[in-house]
Every structure is written in structure tokens, then in C-alpha cells.
Amino acid sequence: MRSANSEPAARVLIVDDDRNQADLLARMLALEGFETLAVYAPSEALTAMRDGPFSVVISDFNMPEMNGIELFRRIEAAQLGAVFIVITAFGTLETAVEAMKEGVQDFVTKPVDVSELTIKIRKALRLHDLEAENRDLKGAVEALRAKVRLIGDSEQMRLILQQVHQVSQSPATVLIRGESGTGKELIARAIHLESPRHAGPYVAVNCAAIPESLIEAELFGHVKGAFTGAVGDRTGRFATADGGTLLLDEIGDLPLPLQPKLLRVLQEREVEPVGASEPVPVDVRLIAATHRDLGQMVADGEFREDLFYRLSVIPLEVPALRDRSDDVLPLAHHFLRLFCEENVRRISGFTREAEERLRTYSWPGNVRELENCVERAVVLCPGDVIDEPDLMLQATRRSEDRSSNAILDVLFDTALTLDHLERDIIVAALRRCGGNLSRTARTLGLTRRALQYRVEKIRREEESGDTGGGVVE
Structure with missing residues (x-):
């Protein structure tokens, strides 16, 4: 007997036109812990399979309506997903081989040894569960690989x-x-x-x-x-x-x-x-x-x-996304389709200006920022195409490049050296952060130890008279 905490009994369907044989086999397997149902024709078996799932079908081979292999084919065609074991007469090995070639999991010969049949049922169920687990795993892997590909191709x-x-x-x-x-x-x-x-x-x-x-x-x-x-x-x-x-x-x-x-x-x-x-x-x-x-x-x-x-x-x-700009537009169009479906919107695409902004933006938040940008545009876009203002992006890579060029212009047009520029930036950041080293380090994108090293260097230079002096207090 199964305990209340054990797994549910596997449901077994017995198909045999010999009613006595079918009923006897059902009772014997029930004693082995299976939930059984006996039917007496292949058509009844197909109806029973559609009405409720069965883990195992045990079918006689020779029956008036159709033989066991034909019943197996119909169950497979309906994708009812059960382990199939066929019962053959003694000495008909060719029939068993034919059934196995078709995909039947196993066979037993008459007279049926219930102990042997029980072992074969449990073995076939374990194999069936393992195959299902492998299919699920492959599906999960492919789904995840598809998601990873969505990070870029x-x-x-x-x-x-x-x-x-x-x-x-x-x-x-x-x-x-x-x-x-x-x-x-x-x-x-x-x-x-x-x-x-x-x-x-x-x-x-x-x-x-x-x-x-x-x-x-x-x-x-x-x-x-x-x-x-x-x-x-x-x-x-x-x-x-x-x-x-x-x-x-x-x-x-x-x-x-x-x-x-x-x-x-x-x-x-x-x-x-x-x-x-x-x-x-x-x-x-x-x-x-x-x-x-x-x-x-x-x-x-x-x-x-x-x-x-x-x-x-x-x-x-x-x-980073900015280092693989070829991924930006394909990703943007993927997110567009996704969020149009989620928000029940009909948006055909992006204008040329919007695509240009998408290509030239630096995407500091990478794929996550692009995803959020497209979702926001889908929700707020007033028309059926997303234009550049709908993206609500505040800076582009070009504008950042212009800022960098402006700094270079200062360096080239004055006598200011890179060391002096670093010193002035650190001093200005310290003043803006009230002398707090941790906050200054975060502002400049440095570790606290790295900032301390630079501050000590500036102090030593001041003490030796290499700078204007009295700037870092």
C-alpha cells in the first residue's frame, strides 16, 4: 500500500478484447499499486485516453478493430504521451520486433507474468520521465539562449x-x-x-x-x-x-x-x-x-x-552596448514588437531621425536602458510611428564627443598640462563635496584609496613649492 505522502499512482489502461484477461490483468496490477482501467476495444481505449491522462497503455496485439501497433500509431498521432507496452502470443518474436521498430517501449508474451510486467512498467516510466525531463531542459536551454541572443546577435x-x-x-x-x-x-x-x-x-x-x-x-x-x-x-x-x-x-x-x-x-x-x-x-x-x-x-x-x-x-x-552598435536597431525593433503586443499598440516602427538617435546614443545603461526607452516610447507615442522626441533621450554620443573635444581644445590652446588638469579637477571636486573623501571619490569614479593617493601627491607638491600652493587644505 502507498502512504498518503507518496507520489500518486501511475494510471494504467489495459486494452484487450478478451474481457476476462483484461479484468484479471487490471486487478493484478492494482495490487502492485497502479490505478487501472480495463477496456475491451481500441476505440474505447482512444476515448478513455482523451477523457483522462494515462501514464501507461498495455494492449493486446491481435484485436478485431485494429491491432496493437495501429492503436499505438493513433495514440502517438494524437500526442497523448503514454508509455506503450504490447502483449504478444508466445513464439511471435517478429511481431514484438515490428512493434519496437515503430516506437513501442516494450513487450511481454502470453501468458503474462505480472511480476515481469510490473518491472517493465516501472522501468519504462522512469525512462519516459527522463526523456520528458531532457526535452524540458533542452527547451529551457533554448529559451534562455534565445534570451541571451536578445542581448545582441x-x-x-x-x-x-x-x-x-x-x-x-x-x-x-x-x-x-x-x-x-x-x-x-x-x-x-x-x-x-x-x-x-x-x-x-x-x-x-x-x-x-x-x-x-x-x-x-x-x-x-x-x-x-x-x-x-x-x-x-x-x-x-x-x-x-x-x-x-x-x-x-x-x-x-x-x-x-x-x-x-x-x-x-x-x-x-x-x-x-x-x-x-x-x-x-x-x-x-x-x-x-x-x-x-x-x-x-x-x-x-x-x-x-x-x-x-x-x-x-x-x-x-x-x-557594453556602445561597443557593439550593430546590435542597437535589431534590439530596438525586437523590444518594439514585444511592447506593442503587451500594450495593445499598433506602431509600425521608428522614423529615420529616431533610428539615428538610437544609433548615436551612448547607452550608459546598456540593453536594460534601451529596453526601458522603447517601452516608454511605445506607451507615450501619440502616433503610429516612433519619432526622435518620443525616445526622450537627453544626450547623444556626438554631443558627448563634442564635450570631450572641448576639453581637448582647452588643453591645446593653453599651457595647462594633464597633471595640472587632474589636480584642478580633484581640488574642485573636493570643494564641491565639502572635503568628504568618500563622496569625492564616488563623484570622480575613483576608489577612496586611489583618491587619497592623489591628494597626498598634491599636498607633497604644494609643500615642495611645485604648485601654486595652499589649494588643498
């Missing part, structure tokens, strides 16, 4: 897809680097789905979104009483991803004190929950992603060098 992105396929077969750690909005998380998920770990969990963690005080417990878990508020044991993300893949997104934001602990996990393949006395083994394939330059962070002392090399066994660089 340029030569650069085709190369990325090729690399995804190659690295997915390896257990090595992958470091995906690219600006925000380039599709790093999609690529990480594609690696997981194409890997031998595809049946395991895929867990994504954004290191930048978790407070520094909580991230250790979030990643490694904790035991009851480990700290105030730890009212029970908690499984960390590494343990949750056991047997699968863990993505650590924005790894560059991982606090420096926690980095040695992550390094130990990668080396020892075990985690130590907060407050625990014993480590817990984990089997996880790690993928890290970041928009930051980890090599520069290592040079600035903000990221451990040994961890950097451990993470970047296989580096993948996702190019």
Missing part, C-alpha cells in the same frame, strides 16, 4: 554564446565582468542550464544588496543563538545551492573582512555557519559577476589578490 555576442557552451561543461569558477544592464545574470543562468548541474538548484545573490552585518550569515548560514535575533538555525545560500550553481553578483562589493572566508570555501569546499563549531561540506559551482575592475581594486588594496585569481579561472567579458 553581433559577432561579440555570438562569441560569448560559444564561450558559454564551452565553460558550462567545466566545474571551474567563472568571473563575468560587464557594465550594469549588459545581461551578466542571463549569461550565468545559461551556463548553469547547459552544465552537468542543470538538475540542481540555481541560486543568485546580489552582494551589493545585503547589509555588511548580515552578509556572512546570508551566505554561510547560522545556528540558533549565534547572535541577537538568531532564534533558529538558518541555511545559507551556499548550502541551498548544494549540487547546483551559486551566482555571487556584484562580487566587487563583498566586504574585505569576508573575502578570506569566501576564499576558504573555494579552497576547502566547506562552509562554517555563524556560531557553528563544525564546518559543513558543500558541492557548489561558483560564478561571480561584477561591473567593477577587480584588478584595479586589487592594486588599490580593496580586493584580495588570492581571491581574485581564484575567482577568475575563466573570465568572461560582456561588451
